[in-house]
Amino acid sequence: MRVFCFCDTGTREGPLAVGCLAGDAQSYILFCTFFDRVIEAYHSYKVVPHVIQQSDLNYDNLKGGDDFDHIYAVSCEVSVVRCVEDYCFPTHISRGERRELLTVAKEALAQLSEEFPGKLYSMDELNEEMKDKGIIMDAPPPSLMKFGVSRDWPDARALWVSEDGTLAIWINMEDHVRLVSSRNDANVQEAFAAVCVNLVKLEALYKKLRRPFVWKPHLGWVVSSPAELGTGMKASITVRLPHLAAHSRLRGLLSRLRLRMEATDPDVYKLSNVESIGLTEVELTQQVVDGVKLLVRIEKRLEQDDCFDDLLPAQK
Incomplete structure (x- = not known):
């Protein structure tokens, strides 16, 4: 069991690193004094043993995720990460364990494909398929190599892509399993639904193979980074x-809305949830939906040089 620490220079208006990674699920128990403080500092959430992390993957409970103003809202992405019980996390995993996980993934995804058609690619197959389009999967950055995450690259790494292109599932990358639904519009409702529906199916298939995802009642879904603990979900628009x-008031506004903003292109920004624990999947995604809608309203006011004080949410 190992804990990897690194420096954090991020801000709410840019990428933010949590500062550490766990070597396995047991690390969160053995080193709870350390990890609980990290979780509290990053998520503003105090870990209490008897408080159970709640889950809600009913996408019908998400409201207003399909009616953004397309002039402002460009695209969206919803992702969720999971790790498998009794296996080390990528920072500390052996080559043999990683290959076992790929075998499990192949079996589960083969069954998923019977109902939801898709294809699994190794990294070499993916590069061969994409090279005519000028797309090549590069090796991970040196930072991940340093922490062991990309050790033995590209051995036992894979990507499953649905036939309709609505869902991608990464195997043995920064965690054991990551589901991602990306869209060229801002219909978060559809992206969220694609992830939720297939996550439930995949979880059942892994359980059937006696390889359940790691769950701790007071922590929720346990993964290598404390930044994704709880729901493992990130929604971005x-x-x-x-x-x-x-605007000078942007930082305070993002803090009130509990959103993080990253620049992608001139005048174009990706907004996503800060926390992943303490709220359900629906609540976290709803927070992003409501926050982005408010920011768009404020942007429209600023275009007219109007004051937006009446739109500001109360300070939490």
């Missing part, structure tokens, strides 16, 4: 906010 991005 890319929007055009040229006026608001330069």
Whole structure:
């Protein structure tokens, strides 16, 4: 069992690293004094043993995720990460364990494909398929190599892609399993539904293979990074906010809305949830949906040089 630490220079207006990775699920128990403090600092959530992390994957409970103003909202992505019980996490996993996990994934995804057609690619197969389009899967950055995450690259890494292109499932990358639904519109409702529906199916298939995902009642879904603990979910919407991005009150506004903003192109920004624990999957995604809608309203006010004080949410 190992804990890997690294420096964090991020801000709410840019990428933020949690500062450490766990070597396995047991690390969160053995080193709870350390990890509980990290979780509290990063998520503003105090870990209490008798408080159970709640889950809600009923996508019908998400409201207003399909009616963004397309002039401002450009695209969206919803992802969720899971790790498998009794296996080390990528920072500390052996080559043999990683290959076992790929074997399990092949069996589970083969069964998933019977109902939801898709294809599993190794990294070499993926590069061969994509090279005519000028797309090559590069090796991970040196930072991941340093922490052991990309050790033995590209051995036992794979990507499953649904036939309709609505879902991708990464195997043995920064965690054991990551489901991602990306869209070229901002219909978060559809992206969220694609992830939720197939996550439930995949979880059942892994259980059937006696390889359940790691769950701890007080922590939720346990993965290598404390930044993704709890739900393992991240929802992001890319929007055009040229006026608001330069406004002096932006930082305080993002803090109130519990959103993180990253620049992608000039005047275009990706907004996503800060926390992943303490709220359900629906609540976290709803937070992003409501927050982005408010930011778009404020952007429209700024275009007219109007005050937006009446739109500001109460300070939490």
